[in-house]
Amino acid sequence: MVQSELIKSFRSEAELIDSAGEFAQRLRSSACRPLVIGLVGTLGSGKTTWARAMLRGLGYLGRVPSPTYTLLEEYDVGELTLVHLDLYRLSGDAELENLGLRDWLAHPDAWVVIEWPERAPTLASRCDLTLDFVDIGDNARRVTMHGITSAGNGALEHSRQAGFNNAR
Numbered sequence: 001m002v003q004s005e006l007i008k009s010f011r012s013e014a015e016l017i018d019s020a021g022e023f024a025q026r027l028r029s030s031a032c033r034p035l036v037i038g039l040v041g042t043l044g045s046g047k048t049t050w051a052r053a054m055l056r057g058l059g060y061l062g063r064v065p066s067p068t069y070t071l072l073e074e075y076d077v078g079e080l081t082l083v084h085l086d087l088y089r090l091s092g093d094a095e096l097e098n099l100g101l102r103d104w105l106a107h108p109d110a111w112v113v114i115e116w117p118e119r120a121p122t123l124a125s126r127c128d129l130t131l132d133f134v135d136i137g138d139n140a141r142r143v144t145m146h147g148i149t150s151a152g153n154g155a156l157e158h159s160r161q162a163g164f165n166n167a168r
């Protein structure tokens with residue numbers, strides 16, 4: 001059940017990147033983990049840009065490719081591992097089993113960040129929070145965060161400092 005909802009609009013890609021980086025930094029210092037974060041939105045709405053900016057905010061300097069074909073990429077950032085998934089091309093549950101995700105979901109120091117979580121309903125039901133991305137034109141985006149579990153709602157609090165406000 002969705003418990004709380006925060007929203008922010010971004011006028012540019014740079015604004016969105018700044019906010020994602022700040023969110024990730026605040027979240028890391030809160031030791032809020034493990035955490036499963038669903039990124040929801042149409043093609044090109046900004047999900048990979050957000051995930052990449054979270055990694056940059058955490059100090060990751062390497063390449064961050066979209067996991068469109070590999071489905072899963074892992075990044076070690078200090079004590080934390082960020083596991084980035086894109087399930088758009090997922091063929092079914094069997095393929096999901098082969099990704100080794102079960103271990104990551106049980107890992108105490110992992111964030112699992114999932115684009116297109118709705119492609120795997122069992123996994124979508126594990127999300128602690130979701131971010132909905134909407135392209136509102138002129139390079140602007142509106143992002144709505146929904147807290148689902150108590151961990152997710154705790155994480156949401158850190159987005160207030162990153163400029164998110166109550167949706168209603």
Ligand SMILES: Nc1ncnc2c1ncn2[C@@H]1O[C@H](COP(=O)(O)OP(=O)(O)OP(=O)(O)O)[C@@H](O)[C@H]1O
Pocket residue numbers: 010011012013014016041042043044045046047048049050066086088115133139140141
């Ligand atoms: N304000 C903005 N925030 C994020 N991206 C923006 C913004 N304005 C323009 N863009 C552009 O929109 C595109 C977003 O692409 P991105 O790969 O992040 O989307 P996606 O949601 O991951 O798509 P997919 O479902 O295909 O994985 C990029 O080309 C980016 O440059």
Ligand SMILES: [Mg+2]
Pocket residue numbers: 047048049066086115
């Ligand atoms: Mg993407």
